[in-house]
Amino acid sequence: MNVVKAIAVNTFKEAIRNKILYSLIFFALVMMGVSLVLDQATVGQRNKIIKDMGLASINLFGVMIAIVVGIGLVSKEIEKRTIYTLLAKPVHRAQFLIGKYLGIVLTLGVETLLMTFFFFLLVWLYGGGIDLVLLKAIFLIFIEISVVAAVAILFSTFSTPFLSGMFTFSVYVIGHLTEDLNRIASSSENFALEKLTAFFYYLLPNLENFNIKGEVVYHLPLAPGKILLSASYGLLYIGFLLVSSAAFFQKRDFK
Amino acid sequence: MTPAIQIRHLTKRFRTGFWLKASTALSDLNLEVARGATFGFLGPNGAGKTTTMKLLIGVLHPTSGEAFLFGRSVREIAIKRGIGYLPESPYFYDYLTGSEFLYFYGQLFGMGSRALKVKIEMLFELVKLKGAEQVQLRRYSKGMLQRIGLAQALINDPKLVILDEPMSGLDPMGRKDVRDIILRLKEEGKTVFFSTHVLSDAEMICDQVGIIVKGQLRNVGRLEEMLNPKLKSVEVSVRGLPEGRVHALDPLSKSITTKGEESLISLQDEEALPQLIQWTEREGGKIVSIVPRRETLEDIFIEEMRGEAT
Amino acid sequence: MKRSLLIVIVMIILFLGQAQLQKKLARFESPEQETLLYLPSGKYLKPLALGYDQMLADLLWMKTISYFGDHFMTDKEYPWLHHILNLIIDLDPLFDFPYFFGGIILSLEASQVDRANQILERGIEAYPEKWQFPFYIGFNYYYHQKDAEKAAPYIEKASSLPEAPAYLVPLVGGLYAKTNKNETALRFYREAHRNATDALVKEHIQKKINRILSGIDNYDTGNTDTTSD
CATH class of the missing domain: 1.25.40 (Serine Threonine Protein Phosphatase 5, Tetratricopeptide repeat)
Structure with missing residues (x-):
């Protein structure tokens, strides 16, 4: 456990010292840009728009960081040959992977927290008060980007950073379309196609499960247990990804 | 007592490139290194030294064969508690400072922070990096990285130290420091397994060497046994001889080279030496130096390489 | 020193060059060619929004405002207004402003009463409790079509x-x-x-x-x- 913790903290330190949190400046700039446009263009509904934009930006930035940092976690250790000394220590490869993963989750958590703070500040400045319901959506966004980071790690255990990035981005896109995939499949006459899409429907993460941005902005009632169920789904899926990653990683040679 | 390192029929093939063409990096390697020995693993670049070491620490999986450290399979994670490893031209987490780096590696052994603090201070002293503790590794020179790499390999007080080209990239002072550290480890009774292609280094500190060429072990044994104790030649430098007279020595010597006033005469053995000295005095010349030449590791090495070529 | 001066000069030339070209290229874009034309129908746009439906709706909403503003100041023709409003509604049906805007502006300003009423019907679907939407439909029928x-x-x-x-x-x-x-x-x-x-x-x-x-x-x-x- 100490080993995992040490690796996680080290990974977090790396992200901080490599100035990952500078991306917050861009987040702030985007949000300020949005509010400037709001002043000029829209007549009403300012509150709704600023909430939409804020949640979407937190989501987008989170996904971007999860992919960019996630694909580098393992491959950088290999490329810079730091993995040799690390694995020469009494460290299981699975421990290494889990430590790395927890490190990025910690990084994403801190980043999300800071973005949330800035977002709430802006909403408050625009007279929207402090709307704690928004936190529900942000919590699920955090679960979503944690899933995306785990996808990135999985690919980076057997692929190059560039390809891992492409793959992870594809999974992110398809992850929002699985619902539609399923719909196409169930309306199809082709039995094989139906089975195939059904297979992918369950294999790929259904990231729409983590999207309640619209619901919280309009204060719509959520189905009871929706958040808990979605978060549990995310955690199980992350577990599935990490175990698969560890299996790939265990077999790998580091030349 | 089980040997520190036991390698049995170790073979490693890589599949590389788009068509996954197989290439053999190591074939049927058998090797034993006794506890307490300082073993020099010699071979040209690409011979399989690094592959062997990576197989020993478990970052590579063997295609076939097995390796044991202190009688336990290298697949067991627990054996790594007693091992230190320095990879070739190490590159570490450059965002960490020197002491943070060692602290992190110490944590991987579950060492407490108080014990680590003492240990880290000692290691900085040992590898002569005092004063660079709070400097980020990205500001370290290549020699400093090699030193901190050595320090990280020693953080857990290992019984066996595996060093891949520990002297590469170091200046003469640095090479001497590394040699001293290895000798000190030897004194402490630790087993040192290190690779190098600089033979003089090995000759100075090893008591056992293995020569590997193209993935196959060619020669292994104690250094004294491998080196022929007999003289290979005696080189005598002479000056002040009348011009041309030196060729009178042709029947006596293996070769003669003349450069200005001075001639270098290479004799087959010591027996002709008194005769040469007398003759020189008679001719009015002066002996400048007499250097006996014994067989060196380099000669053995070149011989092995030649054997490979034919 | 001379070298860095040269570099600065080359940089300035290249920069001004690209700015000039951009100016020329901007002239190619005739105002007739609406960028809105390329927007697909909401059926395809919604999955492509990847869960950023509301944000996309907001962006399109801002686009609508500027589209309206542009044409209001010039030709007073609004052939794409109902299309973009329908898109916004597809993406974010609970966004109530487009219903009001479409219901009033399309009939009053663009004289597209049927389209205005179609949008208002969607408003009734989304907000069955809001009296304004049926009221505007009734108003449109009576005032514009005398029906x-x-x-x-x-x-x-x-x-x-x-x-x-x-x-x-x-x-x-x-x-x-x-x-x-x-x-x-x-x-x-x-x-x-x-x-x-x-x-x-x-x-x-x-x-x-x-x-x-x-x-x-x-x-x-x-x-x-x-x-x-």
Whole structure:
């Protein structure tokens, strides 16, 4: 456990010292840009728009960081040959992977927290008060980007950073379309196609499960247990990804 | 007592490139290194030294064969508690400072922070990096990285130290420091397994060497046994001889080279030496130096390489 | 020193060059060519939004405002307005502003009454409790198309919704009157009378009923004065 913790903290330190949190400046700039446009263009509904934009930006930035940092976690250790000394220590490869993963989750958590703070500040400045319901959506966004980071790690255990990035981005896109995939499949006459899409429907993460941005902005009632169920789904899926990653990683040679 | 390192029929093939063409990096390697020995693993670049070491620490999986450290399979994670490893031209987490780096590696052994603090201070002293503790590794020179790499390999007080080209990239002072550290480890009774292609280094500190060429072990044994104790030649430098007279020595010597006033005469053995000295005095010349030449590791090495070529 | 000066000069030349070209390229874009033309239908856009539906709707909403502004200042033609509004509604059906905007602007400013009403119908679907949407439909039918027959049921529906202002009630009666239906008007007023809680309103409606019954207001002949009541 100490080993995992040490690796996680080290990974977090790396992200901080490599100035990952500078991306917050861009987040702030985007949000300020949005509010400037709001002043000029829209007549009403300012509150709704600023909430939409804020949640979407937190989501987008989170996904971007999860992919960019996630694909580098393992491959950088290999490329810079730091993995040799690390694995020469009494460290299981699975421990290494889990430590790395927890490190990025910690990084994403801190980043999300800071973005949330800035977002709430802006909403408050625009007279929207402090709307704690928004936190529900942000919590699920955090679960979503944690899933995306785990996808990135999985690919980076057997692929190059560039390809891992492409793959992870594809999974992110398809992850929002699985619902539609399923719909196409169930309306199809082709039995094989139906089975195939059904297979992918369950294999790929259904990231729409983590999207309640619209619901919280309009204060719509959520189905009871929706958040808990979605978060549990995310955690199980992350577990599935990490175990698969560890299996790939265990077999790998580091030349 | 089980040997520190036991390698049995170790073979490693890589599949590389788009068509996954197989290439053999190591074939049927058998090797034993006794506890307490300082073993020099010699071979040209690409011979399989690094592959062997990576197989020993478990970052590579063997295609076939097995390796044991202190009688336990290298697949067991627990054996790594007693091992230190320095990879070739190490590159570490450059965002960490020197002491943070060692602290992190110490944590991987579950060492407490108080014990680590003492240990880290000692290691900085040992590898002569005092004063660079709070400097980020990205500001370290290549020699400093090699030193901190050595320090990280020693953080857990290992019984066996595996060093891949520990002297590469170091200046003469640095090479001497590394040699001293290895000798000190030897004194402490630790087993040192290190690779190098600089033979003089090995000759100075090893008591056992293995020569590997193209993935196959060619020669292994104690250094004294491998080196022929007999003289290979005696080189005598002479000056002040009348011009041309030196060729009178042709029947006596293996070769003669003349450069200005001075001639270098290479004799087959010591027996002709008194005769040469007398003759020189008679001719009015002066002996400048007499250097006996014994067989060196380099000669053995070149011989092995030649054997490979034919 | 000389070298860095050269580099700076080359940089400036290249920069000014690209700026010039950009200026030229901007002229190629004729204002006739609407960028909105390339927007696919909401059916395809929604999955492509990847869960950023509301944000995309907001961006399109801002685009709508500027599109409207541009054409309002120039040709006063708005061929793509209903398309983009429908897109916004597809992406974010609970965003209520586009319904109001479409319902009023499309009919009043763009003279596209049917399209305005189509958008308002979607508004009713999303917000069945909002009285304004059926009211605007009724208004559009009556005011723009002079079709009281179509307008009346919508206004009646609006008057039955919560928070509907009281003045809708006489309006409904008036509209039925316009369609020459004494019977329907009477039925509506009686229903309104039964539902009214305010004594003054009740009295007012009763007067109205009496007038129809006594023949002073005869909707079948069109002899009325709805406005005064």
